[in-house]
Each structure stands twice: as structure tokens, then as C-alpha cells.
Amino acid sequence: MERFSIIKGDIVKAKTDAIVNAANTSLLGGGGVDGAIHRAAGKELLAECETLGGCKTGEAKITKGYKLKAKFVIHTPGPIWRGGKWDEESLLANCYQNSLQLAEQYDIQTIAFPSISTGVYRFPVGLAAEIAVREIMSYLEVHPKIQNVVMVCFDDDTKLAYQNALEQYQKAHT
Numbered sequence: 001m002e003r004f005s006i007i008k009g010d011i012v013k014a015k016t017d018a019i020v021n022a023a024n025t026s027l028l029g030g031g032g033v034d035g036a037i038h039r040a041a042g043k044e045l046l047a048e049c050e051t052l053g054g055c056k057t058g059e060a061k062i063t064k065g066y067k068l069k070a071k072f073v074i075h076t077p078g079p080i081w082r083g084g085k086w087d088e089e090s091l092l093a094n095c096y097q098n099s100l101q102l103a104e105q106y107d108i109q110t111i112a113f114p115s116i117s118t119g120v121y122r123f124p125v126g127l128a129a130e131i132a133v134r135e136i137m138s139y140l141e142v143h144p145k146i147q148n149v150v151m152v153c154f155d156d157d158t159k160l161a162y163q164n165a166l167e168q169y170q171k172a173h174t
């Protein structure tokens with residue numbers, strides 16, 4: 001499906017209407033992609049995040065994008081991988097579903113995701129990619145308003161995992 005693509009790159013440079021931040025539940029910044037987004041957006045982003053009262057794992061909250069090219073940032077804390085028996089898979093699926101739903105509420109047509117939870121939070125990338133691809137593709141199939149979703153992978157191994165997951169999804173759905 002052409003409405004979903006997988007690229008290698010830095011999400012802070014994305015020109016989509018919104019970018020998604022792999023945040024933590026405080027929403028007050030951190031390392032990884034979260035740190036990069038806050039650095040690029042400027043201090044006003046943190047100031048707005050401070051008004052939000054945090055966010056539960058798997059849920060999503062929206063702010064403006066400030067100095068970013070993207071007009072909005074959707075912040076979603078992914079689950080910390082603790083072996084797989086603590087609802088990690090469904091919590092990760094919730095991150096994608098809730099981010100896409102919030103995007104639609106704000107008339108966002110193009111959105112970029114990072115590989116949520118597969119860095120500091122150690123979610124196995126193959127499984128994370130399978131979940132992300134399934135949630136994004138099935139959402140797009142029934143929600144025509146979102147025109148384009150881009151998965152922005154930071155390294156080759158991550159990109160390959162998402163490409164493999166997309167191939168498997170397409171095989172199973174043709």
C-alpha cells in the first residue's frame with residue numbers, strides 16, 4: 001500500500017504534519033528520539049509538556065511542534081520490555097492506535113513514527129515491527145482520512161525489520 005512507507009532517517013527532519021515521540025510517562029523529555037525531538041523543537045515544547053500531567057503507557061497526547069517542520073508532536077510512552085508477560089504487546093499496539101486516532105481528530109493527514117520502545121525500552125525489534133505494521137496497515141485500511149504514514153528508522157537493522165514485517169503482512173493479506 002503506497003500510503004505506508006519505511007525509510008531510514010532522522011525523524012526530527014520529517015516534513016509530515018505530525019511526528020510521533022517515543023516518550024516516557026512523565027512527558028518531560030529524555031534520551032533517544034525524545035531528546036532529539038525536544039532539542040530540535042526548543043524549550044517551548046517542554047513548557048507545553050509540563051502542562052499535560054504526564055501520559056499513561058500506550059496512550060497519547062498532542063502538542064505543537066514549535067521549531068520543528070512538523071506542526072504537531074504526538075507523544076506516546078511505549079512499554080518497557082520485561083520479558084513479554086506484562087502486556088507489552090498490547091500496550092505497544094495501543095501506542096500506534098491511539099496516536100493515529102489522535103492524529104485524525106486533529107485533521108492530520110501525514111504522520112511519521114519512530115520505532116517505539118525498541119531503544120532504551122528494549123522491546124525486541126522484530127516483534128515490535130510486526131505489531132507496528134499490523135496496527136498501521138489495518139488502521140489505514142478503514143480510515144481514509146490519513147493519507148500517509150512514514151516509519152522513520154534510525155539504522156539499517158531497524159529498517160530491515162520493518163521491511164520484513166511489511167512483506168509478511170502483505171503476504172498474509174493478499
Ligand code: AR6
Pocket residue numbers: 009010011012022023024029030031032033034035036078114115116117118119120121122123152153154155158
Ligand atoms: N529519529 C528516528 N529514530 C530515532 C532517533 C531519531 N532522531 N533517535 C533515536 N531513534 P528510544 P524507547 C530510534 O530509546 O525505546 C527516552 O529516554 C532508536 O534508534 O528513543 O521507546 C524516553 O524519554 C530506536 O530505534 O525510545 C524514554 O524514557 C527508536 O528510535 C525512553 O527513551 C526508539 O528508541 C523510551 O525508549
